[in-house]
Amino acid sequence: MLPFKTLIQTDKTLKLPVYQQIANRLIGLIQEGVLKPGLFLPGSRVLALQLELHRKTVIAAYDELISQDWLVAVPRKGVMVATNLPVIRPRTFRGNASSYTGKAAFPFHAVNTIAAGGPPSSSGMPLIINDGFPDARLAPLNAWVRECRSIIESPRYHKLLMYGNATGSEALRKEMQRYLTNTRGLNISPAHVMITRGAQMAIYLAAAMIIKKDDYVIVGSPNYFFADLCFEQLGARLIHVPVDEEGIDVDAIERACSNKKIKMLYLITHHHHPTTVTLSAARRMKLLEIIRRYKLPVIEDDYDYDFHYSSAPILPLASADHGGNVIYIGSFTKSLGLSIRIGFMIAPADFIAGAANLRQLMDLRGDNLAEQALANLLADGTIERHLKQSNKIYRERRDLTCHLLQTRLGNAVQFTIPSGGMAIWLRFSKKISLRRLSEKASGLGLRITSGEQYHYGTKPQNGIRFGFASLNARELGEVVRILESIIA
Template sequence: MIRPWKTIFNISFDSEKTIVEEIASSIREEILKGRLERGASLPGSRALAKDLGVNRKTVVFAYDALIADGWLETRYKSGTFVSEHLPEMKSLSAEKLKDTESNFNVREFVSAPLTEKPFSGNVIFFNEGSPDTRLAPLKELSRAYRRVLDRQGKWGLLGYGDERGDLKLREMLSMFLSRDRGFYADPGQICVTKGSQMALYLAAMVLICPGDTVIVENPGYPAVRTLFTEIGAEVKAIEVDQEGIDIDVLESMCKKEKIKALYVTPHHQFPTTVTMKAGRRIRLLELSIKYGFAIIEDDYDHEYHFGAGNNLALSSSEMAINVIYISSFSKLIAPAIRVGYITGPQKFMRSLISLRAQIDRQGDNILEHAIADLMEDGTIGRHSRKVVSIYRARRDLMAQYLTESLGPMISHHTPVGGLASWIEFNRKIDFNKYMNNLQKKQVQIVPPGTFYQDGHSRFGMRLGYGSLNDQELKEGIKLLADGISKL
């Protein structure tokens, strides 16, 4: 088919550019827009010159310039073609990018400051407490996924479903919460989400209006602090000690102003790993009822408890009338498995489910049903027992190596659960300089200041051990100690 090159290439004879530049720019533009694909044949210089009404040498010069820049290539006795290996988009001039900039306003959102990716492939990364994806039950999940797709009635799962999530999964979650977390949630009052972060977003959007006062832990989870701030809430932080959030300070704040919601990680506090004591839990629930604020309970790391007994959720109390419960499978299976869930009071859940449908019509029916099958046949339970044993051993090694390499320089306690340790240095540390020292040794930590409301760590640092094997832990802790010695 003969293309109308004159209409395809936008050549302006009145432009300040030369005709050669106009032709080269137009061809490059068509390539970037995808209308001229890699390997596409261009007309001969004589034919294109005739079509455009220009001298043949003008087209030759334009082709030569594009060949030199890597946009075009010549093939012996075949002609000129779009290159199979195009330059990167950055080859566009800043002036051209400016010309194509939109002229409408946008709302700018800020990403949470936590870093979950190592700066290189060979680094030992003490992340914020991620699981070891090498332990994920991939074969079991793959088999379950195939069974769902092979099952009679599978076509129903491929269509639109309930915005609350797969019914079987919600039924299995209801049984799990009753057996393991100490409270009953009706399957109709559970909403499956794409991870706990989505659940937090939905809860925040339903609960919080601009100007509302919201309480967070300090140090605490930076992503939720960023989320509340973006919504327009006035975010205030309460210090955490060895027994959890300071309830006396909370009560004092409640007497002075209206509190709309409080976000808390009572089971294994993020990032310090401490467990909120029973007395504080009771007082927190009492204050919630007395002053009418919601408690967003993020049951963080509840899957990994290494002690004799496992604390039940705040939601298990008869006083938990204002508690919203959030959890996920991201730590138990793998972070890429974006399946979380949320439950709470009926009025709250009605609004949240409606909002969830507006944002995302439904979740992944097949994946959710596969996970439900794994819960039903006991696979999830067996996997949990297996990895808890592995992570307990890694926790013990972490404590041993910390004592051996950093003992006199730090204070730390062996966590009763979770996938990270919290250490505090006995002297003030320049963490920026420390992280630079570590980077030279191919070691990375999460910037400690991200956990604090003011962005500056006092002395504390969170070190995830879950994703590191024995050798990586031993070597990594040694290098952490070496990095301190250089300060």
């Protein structure tokens, strides 16, 4: 008889019942070829004695395996390993990789995936210059949890939570209509609204609805790299059009449209990523005319609209006469402190319906509870109060950062004060290698990207987005002090 005592070890402290442990182990032994098809196992009394277990436990394991066709009960002979199972070799998961296509390998290490690790700074907290994140410490998360609780305590909440559709919570879409009308002058109904997983899903879905393989798509140069990568993944050929201090070059867009069949234009109207420039009113008007003339589908990514300090933001293209060609995209992710990712797409109703079908293939629908909680926070004014308060703080941090950069780093850097958003587009003098700066900073407890991702598809910029919003005054001071110590 096989040494079952050695082969089968059980552990009563595990949550998995002992009989299942035995059953799983027996399956393993069959798979490994130790227990061959046709082999009779010891009677339950014998095995129980060997394993020092109650006989009932062994019987339960055998019954289990008989019910799963691994074992066969042969009348008057006992329990046999089933004969219609081919003998196989030991299992492996880490073995050969699947022969997968391996798409979507990135040419750079995306900064958004920076882990919160690394050596601590002198204050004991790791410092990170991110891409333009909000400060999660300011986010109305307490209010959010309070709303979640109140929702699950409400009668019939289960009906509310169980059902739903891919365009998002009805309550939230209604609140969005009110919110976007008040803040952006959009003339919409809930049928024009789709709630997504952050702005990124809206970009992907809108682009996937519009782009076919080899279509020409106009993007800024530079551009938000995850948008470029997304369009390329969908098979687009990108046409890079310069972005200067007034925003994307509208004349260049017109030339491209008159030369080629352009399938789509992607642009960021406020606080362009990475350069933070805002499209000027004059260009905005001219662009609207081009959009209408060429019936050019546009993705207007307005991810940062709610964070504007210098004056009220310019109204989006989507609020003007665009002939139904503009798909408007935004996000609440930054208002909710990044950990709850809710974005939106505004488009003609039939476009939304198509995008919802597509969305179901990758994500049946959003989290009802989170969407309902956000709807409540919009309805009771929490979000608007949060934006008012945090915009004040972010504005102060922007001003402090600009002051520090100007006075402490001087000629080593160059930047324009952004009218809003959470980052400064900081260009370094050519003498400074950002790669080496990044390495040295890391040794001093500061995580800073070397910035390759910002010139994806275009020429090197020697610049980074200096996200100031997530750092308080003390932290900003320390960050600039570290940079100064390296550069000086």
